[in-house]
Amino acid sequence: MNLKGFILMFIISCSLFAQQEEDDTEVYVDDHYLEDQFYLGVQYNFLTGTKNGIKNTGVPFSIEAGFxxxxxxxxxxxxxxxxxAGYNFDVLRPNIAITKNGNDLIFNIDDNYNRYDYTSHNLEFPLEYRWRTSTATNNSFWRIYSGVSFIYNIQNSASFDDNNGNTTSFNNLTQLNKTNFTLYTSIGFGTWNFHVKYxxxxxxxxxxxxxxxxKLYFNQLKIGVMFYIL
Structure with a gap:
């Protein structure tokens, strides 16, 4: 066998050996994978079931994040x-103003202010049923996550701007509920998901x-997007 033939046979042998090694290598697939996720959501706050002329003003919104x-x-x-468990920041803007009369706070439906802000910092504890098309090797999939969550308020405040540019503020209002419950659903594919919460x-x-x-009564309806990060 001449030198060229020997080199050709050597290259072919090495190629076949490498192919065999690749075929024999086992690809590990974790059949016990978990979809533990961080989440981040942004929503618009609608008011439902309003009475006595209560309405939204400005752009009320909500931001939430957790694991x-x-x-x-x-x-x-x-x-x-x-x-x-997570954190929830809420901004509500109903046309409900607060004035102080001695030691008492008086709540009234009042359209004479330029800005209304009710802000709250909350802890949130979701419990949900999860359906998805995920596999051990596929991180982009369809999902429907539906459940309930418990809301616990840790701080709230309210502020109002009148027509003269004056701001009136109140902190830690006891007239607001300390706890609440929600029903919610997230539907989507991959990172982006439609989210609704009542x-x-x-x-x-x-x-x-x-x-x-x-009576001052309405319910919040949040509609927005939810991001899930593995």
Missing amino acids: IKDIPLNKQRNKAIGVG YLNSPFKDSLRTGNGE
């Missing part, structure tokens, strides 16, 4: 329970009345 632990329910791992109770306590004896 959800995945607990699979079947071998395929496309069905699971999610348990999480609050079962009004932000204001059921016993609260205006100076005219009117």
Whole structure:
């Protein structure tokens, strides 16, 4: 065998050996994968069930972030329970103003202010049922996550700007509910998901009345986007 033939046979042998090594290499697939996820959401705050002329002003919004632990329910791992904890920042802008009369705070439906802000910092604890088309090797998939969450308020405030540019502020209002419950659903593919959340109770306590004896009641409906990050 001449030198050229020897070199050709050597190259072919090395190629076949490398191919065999590649075929024999096992690709590890984690059949016990979890969809533990960080989440970040941005929503618009609608008011539903309003009475006595209560309406939205400005742009009320909500931002939430947290972590959800995945607990699979079947071998395929496309069905699971999610348990999480997070932070929720809410800005509501109903046309409800507060004035002070001695030691008392008077709430009234009043359209004579330029800006209304009710802000709250909350802890949120979601519990959800999770359906998805994920696999151990696919991180982009369809999902429907639906559940309930418990809201615990840790701080709130209200401020109002009148027509003269004066601002009136109040902190830690006891007239607002300390806790609330929500129903929610996230539907989407990959990172981007449509998110809707409905609050079962009004932000204001059921016993609260205006100076005219009117009940202040409405529910929050949040519609926006939710991002899930593995």
